[in-house]
Amino acid sequence: MQINLFKYLPLFVMVLTTATNSVYSQPSSLAAAAKKFSADPQLKHATWAMVVADASTGKIVFDHNGQVGLMPASTLKVLTSVSAFEMLGKTYRYKTIFGYSGTIANKLLDGDLIIRGSGDPSLGSWRYEQTKPARILDIIIAALNRNGIKKIKGNIITDTTGWNHEAVPDGWIWQDIANYYGAGAQKINWHENQFDIFLRSGNHVGAAVEIVSTSPALKGIHLSSMLRAGAKGSGDNAYVYFIPGTSSAVIRGTIPPGENRFSISGAHPLPPLQLREELHTALDLASIKVEESMVEHNKDLKELYIHQSPPLDSLIYWFMRKSINLYGEAFVKTIGWKSKGEASTSAGVEIIKSYCEKKGISADAINIVDGSGLSPQNRITAMALVQSLQYARKANWYSSFYESLPVYNGMKLKSGSINGARAYAGYHKAANGKEYTISIMVNNYSGSSATVVKKMFQLLDQLK
Template sequence: MKRLCAMVLTFALAWSVPARALELHGIRPDEIAVWAAPVEGDSVLEAYRAEQAVNPASTMKLLTGWSALTRLTPDYRWRTELVSNAPLAHGVLQGDLYWIGAGDPRFANRDLQGMLRTLRARGIERIAGRLLLDKRAFSRIGSASDFGGDAARVFMVDPDTHLTGLKVAWLRFFNDGNGARVTLDPPLAGVRLNAVLSDGGEGLCDDVRRLVSIQVEPERISVSGALPRSCDGAQSYVNVLDHDQYAAQAFAALWRELGGSGPLGSGRGTAPADARVLASHDSEPLPVALADINKYSNNTMARALYLTLGRVAGGCGDTVADAERAVRQTLADAGIAAAPLVLENGAGLSRRERVSARLLGEVLQNAARGPYAGEFLASLPLAAADGTLKKRFAQLGPRLRLKTGTLDGVRSLAGYWQAADGRRLAIVAIVNSPRAAELMPALDRVVADLVTRFDPAAGVRREYNSPITPSLPVEPR
């Protein structure tokens, strides 16, 4: 009987919510908002400024991803098509070819190449007409305002109906005894590559971008410097051209590689109603894209997913407005109060977007209790293991899954702790402050404290040491 009583007492203590003041570790009271609650149950572990409107940075992606899983379901796939109503005779497509884009966030050059192989398998050797991009899927793409100084950065690539390879080209470096050199993949005809590289000898090659100078203009790339031999095979990506130019030039380059000729220029156009499908590509299911979005905080893909919500939901015909309406309706259907939500692009790449810690926390609870909990949780970075959390929370480990958020003046974390006995804690902690970057270790300690309050068996030392912040430049994520 005594043993049974002890077991009952231990169980009760484990499920209770200790009353303890929130330690801010040097964060000022007006710089942070926190909300934490068990997934199983109605209690709240911590609610500190939980209704305050704050900029969530990339933790906003959790709201977009949850809405997409809820409304589109995990089986959703994007379909991209090449269609034409032109006749095919003697290997020649005697008219225009239309590329119907669906806004697939993971559409890659290899997927485009697969579609072109299908054209060749049909016997098409030459396209006598133009390549026309049918961009009806998105009426507009919305904004990511006040990032003008970062316009050329890869994280600022806008979503698009014809997003291909995230609209980046790869610089591939070689130094194999035949001299130091670099090539562009795919070989875009509209981009000039000027390279002046010398042999850098036997030095280390941890990051080729630190060893050579790469200057990118819309239609010109200049590369110079001494390339160590250990950099043979290294690569780096660059943001070039606009979406239409990139898509058309990638098409032309890959078509030539397959022995095809044409098309006679490119432009935009609406596919005729009687056009037949010549080739198509179905994306992998939604959770695959969601994992890329959340683990690596990809802004372009998150914005494309947000717009897809608007396209599928329909409404007024304005893709951006329809996307916001879809997100707000998903919140309403779940019984989650939307105030003080402000949406711009659903990715958190925004100076304007706002949530409350409570709103985001209740979304986490709903997601973990819903039918697609497995897909949602699997998309989040694992502490000390992968994604943007790979170098953080080493003492907690992969029982902690958190989406990170980083902007000038913002550091945020939102996700889950899972105890060994299966209990789960939803956690949201958001710092909005001009000194947010220097407060990141303190933010990590706040989260670690919440975990140990909920689960004393987590075994985290009270003096939590956050790993050294990586020295690479911080980009919004």
């Protein structure tokens, strides 16, 4: 499928001719509040940007550093969502094929059971009834029973060909990539590539912490704990680190003392293996034996069951509401695959930047290396985010996009937070009925994140 970006150009031009750098009338208190914000000691060594547009006309009513590229953190998901809606479509569904090779005779499949993915980030997710692991496994077993299969001579094969095997984008840091929010996107994802770890800590500060169990039970992964008990009430300060080039991980940091079943979540580096093993267990329970013999046969895939994901607008809802980084990385790779036949982050990013160029946004305003905003290498301007948000208002999928935005400070805003960066982007309707499109980012602030966020909200309050 080739994406014709030029067909969107007339609408892009119409939207962006109203979104210029000229600053029009603004709420009277906003300039004074911005001046006070700039002078705050927490921002002495910081760079911040804010752009506000009249949502109805696109005219810019406030612009501070709007053309300066800053770390957007998860507000980058705004751009990724807009791109996915435009290039994939709100009704797009991923398809995962469960099938077989070989022949069936006398209740024996003389061949392999094959799973062919398409990058679906929701396969095995607990967020939707139709994607829950038990439901999918039950459907596969029912399909085997309908075909009279009680024994599989070959193996369970996960087909990941044609997909970039570098699950984690360049620029992600080691502290992130083994924890649940750092799960990379693969051709076959399972349970959002996440697992839970249950921990037991000693009763005093410095006591050892042991691993009690994981859910689901892990296959092919070895975990060890270097955790210690921290101060009472210290919360979750535990991080999983996978040892490069291995399937072993160590957990470091602290959790509170006296915990019997404290849970943290990690990112599974081998989701196809996890799915294969869970399916193998389910087949055993259903008395369907997998012999795991080498079989010689035609490798053509015969379909048993095609699983379809929820539609894209449903996926984007959770992507934005819960800021699921995995979904964003899957969308970027899918855009690359559909447009160029290359399911890689770099291909998807290239297409998104080209798309934005057609919108009238300079590619230099969008220096991105992923689709989720997790990389500290990302840079984007506040103006570019506002322009993207303004375009969304004119699109036929706008209601779905708007619904996906969380509420912060009484406003429909996507938040963003990584070390040293806080950001918000979205919409607000003031008490007088005026509607605004907003982007605000602060990088390299000092002191408490909660305090700087409170001050950002006080600035945004001028639009109420």
